[in-house]
Amino acid sequence: MMFRVIAHSMREHDFYLNVPREELFIPFENEPNIHRLNPDDNIDFDFGLTVTGSGFIIVSGLISVIYFIKEELERRRMLKGIKTAAVGCNIGPYEGILRKKLITWKLRSYDFISVRDMPSYEFVKNNAMGVQGFYCPDIVFSMPDEWIPNVECEGHLGISAYKNILSSNMHYYRTMAETADKFIEKTGKRVLLFAFDMEHENDLCAAHTILSIMKHADSAEIIAHAGNGDNIVYNLKRCSGVIGTRFHMSIMAIRLGIPLVSIAYSEKTVNALRGIGFTGKIFGIDDIDSEQLLEELDGAAAFDESFITRIKNEAGGHSECLKKIIK
Numbered sequence: 001m002m003f004r005v006i007a008h009s010m011r012e013h014d015f016y017l018n019v020p021r022e023e024l025f026i027p028f029e030n031e032p033n034i035h036r037l038n039p040d041d042n043i044d045f046d047f048g049l050t051v052t053g054s055g056f057i058i059v060s061g062l063i064s065v066i067y068f069i070k071e072e073l074e075r076r077r078m079l080k081g082i083k084t085a086a087v088g089c090n091i092g093p094y095e096g097i098l099r100k101k102l103i104t105w106k107l108r109s110y111d112f113i114s115v116r117d118m119p120s121y122e123f124v125k126n127n128a129m130g131v132q133g134f135y136c137p138d139i140v141f142s143m144p145d146e147w148i149p150n151v152e153c154e155g156h157l158g159i160s161a162y163k164n165i166l167s168s169n170m171h172y173y174r175t176m177a178e179t180a181d182k183f184i185e186k187t188g189k190r191v192l193l194f195a196f197d198m199e200h201e202n203d204l205c206a207a208h209t210i211l212s213i214m215k216h217a218d219s220a221e222i223i224a225h226a227g228n229g230d231n232i233v234y235n236l237k238r239c240s241g242v243i244g245t246r247f248h249m250s251i252m253a254i255r256l257g258i259p260l261v262s263i264a265y266s267e268k269t270v271n272a273l274r275g276i277g278f279t280g281k282i283f284g285i286d287d288i289d290s291e292q293l294l295e296e297l298d299g300a301a302a303f304d305e306s307f308i309t310r311i312k313n314e315a316g317g318h319s320e321c322l323k324k325i326i327k
Contacts, residue, residue, distance in 0.1 A: 001229050001248075002088050002139040003051045007034050009142070009319035013326075016043060018078070027228040047326055048079035050086040051139070053116070053247070054268065056106065057092055058099040060166070065102065072106050085112040085325055087318045088139040090268045091120040100127075107131060112325045114318045117271035134321050137276050140251045141315035147230070148256065151237035157183045157297075158223075158239035158258070160194045160249035161207035162265060162285070169206065171286070172245075177213045178290040179243065184216045186294075191220040192235055196246045203246065241297050245285065247272070254278070257308055259300035261293055276311050 004027070007015050016037040019025050028034040037043075058068050091107070094100055107113065107128040114134045115121050124133035159176055163169055180191040193210055195203040207222045214220060223235045236242070236256055244250035245263040250273060253260040262278075264270050265285040273282060281296050 001143065002053065003034075004028065004031060004228065005139050005143055006049075006051055006087065006319055006322070007031055008144060009316070010323060015049070016041070016045070030228070045079075045082055048075075048082050048084040049322075050075075050084070050089075050110075052086060052089050053138075054266075055086065055089045056103050056120075058094050058102060060095060065098070068102060068106075072109075076109060083111045083325075084109065085114075085322060086110050087112075087114040087322055089113070089115055089120065090117050090271070091115065091123040093267060104128060112322070114321055117268065117275050119267075119271050132325070134317065135275075136317035136321075137311050137315040138248075138251050138272055139315060139318050140248055141255055141276075141311045142313075142319070143255055147233065149230075149234050149237060151234055153240050154189070154238045155187065155240045156190045156192050156238050157187075158192045158194055158236055158242040158244075158249075158253075159210075160196060160242075160244050160246040161203045161210060162245040162263075163202050163206035164265065164285075165202070169209075172288070173206065173210050173213060175288045175290055175293070176210045176243075177215075179293050180210070180220055181215045182290055182294055183297075184219045189219075189240075192223050192239060193220060194223045194232060194235070194246075194249060195225060196232070196248060197225050241300060243293060243297065254303055254311070255308065257303045257305070259297065259302055261296045261300055263288060276314075277307070 011033055015034045017028060017034055018037045025036045058064050094103055104127045107124060108131060110131055112132045113124055114136055115124060116138045118135055121133055121135040124131060159180060183191060193207040195207045197203040204224055211217050211220055225232055236252055239258055241259045242253040243261045244253055245265060247269050250260055250262045250269060260280060262269060262273060263283045263285055270282055280300060
């Protein structure tokens with residue numbers, strides 16, 4: 001959706017998306033100015049663009065370092081001789097001086113960078129001098145109004161499933177299952193388990209695991225990311241409250257005005273939400289309890305329309321700054 005928003009706001013341009021795996025282009029098939037870059041295409045490009053969220057992160061392990069370097073060298077080879085920009089990102093987290101140096105090495109290769117939280121902006125300003133840096137709230141906040149369907153709220157609870165591939169998730173799974181069961185028992189409404197899964201995180205597996213240990217699984221359903229993600233937006237509109245673990249679940253809840261309880265598995269969530277003035281409690285993923293989550297949910301209020309409009313307009317700065325840079 002981040003890329004679709006950028007392309008939609010710059011409809012006078014054609015975008016060629018470099019996706020080696022053809023199935024990953026499915027979300028963009030119906031976008032008139034987004035095309036898949038084929039290996040034998042011979043196109044004289046004007047500009048190189050990276051649209052990414054956590055694109056400046058290196059996880060633990062030597063393999064991740066090698067992959068980061070290999071991917072960056074390939075990007076530089078493809079874009080040699082033209083101006084480049086990265087938009088919508090946060091910097092880190094990273095561990096150790098080597099990873100910091102590699103991230104800085106990548107940052108300095110761009111002519112323009114827009115970030116989605118202030119700590120990332122400070123990192124760019126202090127470590128990539130000469131690169132034009134800009135801060136705006138996350139790109140998804142600037143999703144066009146016409147992309148939001150007119151769906152009646154059904155009073156359900158939306159929960160974004162989350163799977164950490166490096167450690168046990170059982171405490172999280174049990175807490176989400178208990179929270180879902182208690183909500184169903186209290187309200188008689190359904191729970192929608194959202195899987196923001198683009199063939200990498202396997203949140204779909206997490207959603208099935210949560211469902212399997214629920215007592216009231218017959219009152220829950222799994223909402224998997226499919227196509228361009230419109231089904232995620234549609235089903236979120238059915239919810240009167242959201243417990244968001246995935247970063248963009250929290251972003252989407254705010255954009256749609258749905259009361260939110262946020263769970264952070266990374267500082268990027270805390271930085272982004274506090275940066276826009278979100279004052280609700282943000283739980284750490286290892287410090288969650290079903291009773292506390294439901295208590296916080298009961299006290300969560302819908303977001304004011306003026307607040308949403310302000311954040312939406314500010315988030316549009318990613319596109320507006322990019323347009324100026326390209327000109």
